[in-house]
Amino acid sequence: MTPEKPNDSRTFIVQQIESLDSAALANWMRARLHNRDRLVVTRDREPAYYLVANIYGFLERDIQADLSRIALHMLSEIEKRTWDTAPAAALLRLVDPLLMAPHHRQATIDVLQRIVQSRPPKDEIAFAAVQGLVALEHRATPRFWSNLLKRDERYAPTIFEAMARTLFGSLQEWLLRTLPHEEVEKAVVNALPFLVEDHGGDKLMSLLIAIEPHLTDPAKEQIKAFAAREQLTPALPSEDLLRGHLVRLLRCVDTMLWSETSEPNDETAMAFARYALIYRQELRRRRDAQSVVDKSLTSDWEIYVGILEHALARGDAFRTRAQSELLASLLQVRAKNVVDAINNYVQMHRGDTPIRFTVELRQRIVTALLLTREMRDVRNEYIRSNRSLGPGDSVMAILRDLQQ
Amino acid sequence: MELRRLEEVLSERERTEPGITKVIEEKLELLVGPAAGRQAGQNVREERLVYKEEWDALIDAVRGCAEDPDVIREVVRNVMSVHKLKGPLATCPSATVFGRAVVETDLAKTIHGSGRWGTLRWSQRTITYAKTLDNTEDLRMWWADIALGVYVMWATFNTDGRAPFEDLPTTADGIRAALGLSKTHEHEPLLLLEYTLEPGKAIMPRVTEAYAGPTWTHYFRPAGLLERKRGYGRTFPWDELAEQNGAGEPEIVHEPITGRCLTSPIVEKP
Numbered sequence: 320m321t322p323e324k325p326n327d328s329r330t331f332i333v334q335q336i337e338s339l340d341s342a343a344l345a346n347w348m349r350a351r352l353h354n355r356d357r358l359v360v361t362r363d364r365e366p367a368y369y370l371v372a373n374i375y376g377f378l379e380r381d382i383q384a385d386l387s388r389i390a391l392h393m394l395s396e397i398e399k400r401t402w403d404t405a406p407a408a409a410l411l412r413l414v415d416p417l418l419m420a421p422h423h424r425q426a427t428i429d430v431l432q433r434i435v436q437s438r439p440p441k442d443e444i445a446f447a448a449v450q451g452l453v454a455l456e457h458r459a460t461p462r463f464w465s466n467l468l469k470r471d472e473r474y475a476p477t478i479f480e481a482m483a484r485t486l487f488g489s490l491q492e493w494l495l496r497t498l499p500h501e502e503v504e505k506a507v508v509n510a511l512p513f514l515v516e517d518h519g520g521d522k523l524m525s526l527l528i529a530i531e532p533h534l535t536d537p538a539k540e541q542i543k544a545f546a547a548r549e550q551l552t553p554a555l556p557s558e559d560l561l562r563g564h565l566v567r568l569l570r571c572v573d574t575m576l577w578s579e580t581s582e583p584n585d586e587t588a589m590a591f592a593r594y595a596l597i598y599r600q601e602l603r604r605r606r607d608a609q610s611v612v613d614k615s616l617t618s619d620w621e622i623y624v625g626i627l628e629h630a631l632a633r634g635d636a637f638r639t640r641a642q643s644e645l646l647a648s649l650l651q652v653r654a655k656n657v658v659d660a661i662n663n664y665v666q667m668h669r670g671d672t673p674i675r676f677t678v679e680l681r682q683r684i685v686t687a688l689l690l691t692r693e694m695r696d697v698r699n700e701y702i703r704s705n706r707s708l709g710p711g712d713s714v715m716a717i718l719r720d721l722q723q
Numbered sequence: 724m725e726l727r728r729l730e731e732v733l734s735e736r737e738r739t740e741p742g743i744t745k746v747i748e749e750k751l752e753l754l755v756g757p758a759a760g761r762q763a764g765q766n767v768r769e770e771r772l773v774y775k776e777e778w779d780a781l782i783d784a785v786r787g788c789a790e791d792p793d794v795i796r797e798v799v800r801n802v803m804s805v806h807k808l809k810g811p812l813a814t815c816p817s818a819t820v821f822g823r824a825v826v827e828t829d830l831a832k833t834i835h836g837s838g839r840w841g842t843l844r845w846s847q848r849t850i851t852y853a854k855t856l857d858n859t860e861d862l863r864m865w866w867a868d869i870a871l872g873v874y875v876m877w878a879t880f881n882t883d884g885r886a887p888f889e890d891l892p893t894t895a896d897g898i899r900a901a902l903g904l905s906k907t908h909e910h911e912p913l914l915l916l917e918y919t920l921e922p923g924k925a926i927m928p929r930v931t932e933a934y935a936g937p938t939w940t941h942y943f944r945p946a947g948l949l950e951r952k953r954g955y956g957r958t959f960p961w962d963e964l965a966e967q968n969g970a971g972e973p974e975i976v977h978e979p980i981t982g983r984c985l986t987s988p989i990v991e992k993p
Contacts, residue, residue, distance in 0.1 A: 327907050328906045328907070329908070353793075354796070354937040354938065355796070361906075361938075362903055362941060363905045364877060365832070365833070365873075365905075366836065366873065366938060367937055370907060372832065372843075373908070374907070412832070412835065415842060415843050415844070450835070453842055454841065454843070473838055476838065477840060477841035480840050480845050508865075509839075509849065509865070512848070512852040513848050541865075548861065
């Protein structure tokens, strides 16, 4: 019995495929994905669809276009549930390179969305369809991605990539809402090199500073090792960025208050909104006046705390809401991040300036934001410690200390 | 449990199930059509490292299936995938470093297929970055959860305790030919991965592993007497190399591993 000879040199395979007419090409593709390919015999032990991706770039344009059309048609068959899981997932993982052409993009996204919506998220076909959406840089909302993650944590790296590539501006918010989450954390760590390449070290460090309190120690160690290996220097947020944090923080609290208010004329919410408006007007006024950086930041923060104190003084309604899980987390975590960022900024830009400013503010935050006594003590201990930070210090060292 | 040949098990069952041998032989004969199927049928008949219970499961499944080569392949694949990696342990010293040579684009597809990233591009970038890590600990930490294979991983090693690729040719195509890898990527660089396995994880390759996955490789042969005595299989080198190294390189199979098992930085061999 003479065994078939493998004919797996790429040139030979390409010639074979290019000799097929459209119908034969579709049959071959279908057979290949179903592991029934009798045309191409290879030594491969890898999944059969790898070969399609491997030769696609070497095919003539007409044949590429034919294969793309065939793939799109097959996606509609998958939508109608006429394909088994393995070949369907294989085809979906061929969206790149087969369906990346701009003229196929929207049609592909449409069918992928329908596949995702019509299947349970743990289904391998749904998972591969989501990967296809990410490959096409589909700009779904953060809520779309979060819902997938809630239903199956296997989506974590895929969703993280989607957010980082298409919604980087919302990534920090999303991470703050999502962490701690073991799989998302792994995705963050694994993606660090790409985030540096795509967004620069400064933006990455700013992101890490913000999410650091929610990371586990092993992840922090990995990030620290990465920062050291890549010689990433501390990158502090700009004054504008910090002020932006404050504005966003206010807006969040404002929104939260309104969203939790059942009465249309709730006094606390209205009062807070009024104070928030005053704050924003004050910011605008001082921006116009081009006031000194550090001083304006300091007073910004004081105004912010003042607003909260005023709102708190309005009575139990706000206090009750502030103690609700979501709002308390918002007030504590977000405020802490902003304070940390301001503190770093002030220290780095003013050298040995005493940081009594921060002590006072933190004490006021403890009162105003209902932080626990333990947290206050830890904070004060950190502030009291006599550390000297210079431009050569790793941001991660600062982060680690802040976290303790 | 006893290791048997298919014909031995069939002959025993023939006593209580007259005609069973003919049914199974006819079904296996139908595999001649599909690519690598003829070799598969032949290998199944020659294999001696499969347990009686595994043959029984295969016989029962094949006997009842339709007389369609594609269906038979699917049935064989299903049975094999249940019993894969349950064969006799391979004989290798506990500190053996195993080697796997893989094309970067295929490794990227493996990472993508495992769900690590949404896109092939990011999977590829994962590899690009890993190649820059010349400290093994960094690499192990970075790739702790990165899958390096699917279904079953096939690996080579050096029987004299040296690094797995030390005595192999020095070029990517030379290594490809010695290990019997696909020619689809001929002239492309290979990534050489070196890793250790926990004791008891290196298994003798059998038809069970060769036909458990979606792709049935043409280039597999069951362990002969010599291989069984040595305790490991042999790769199936390219014909061009057969005269120099017809025996092939030592080969074992094991469960897919992650980058946590790597023992050296990744080497890219042009």
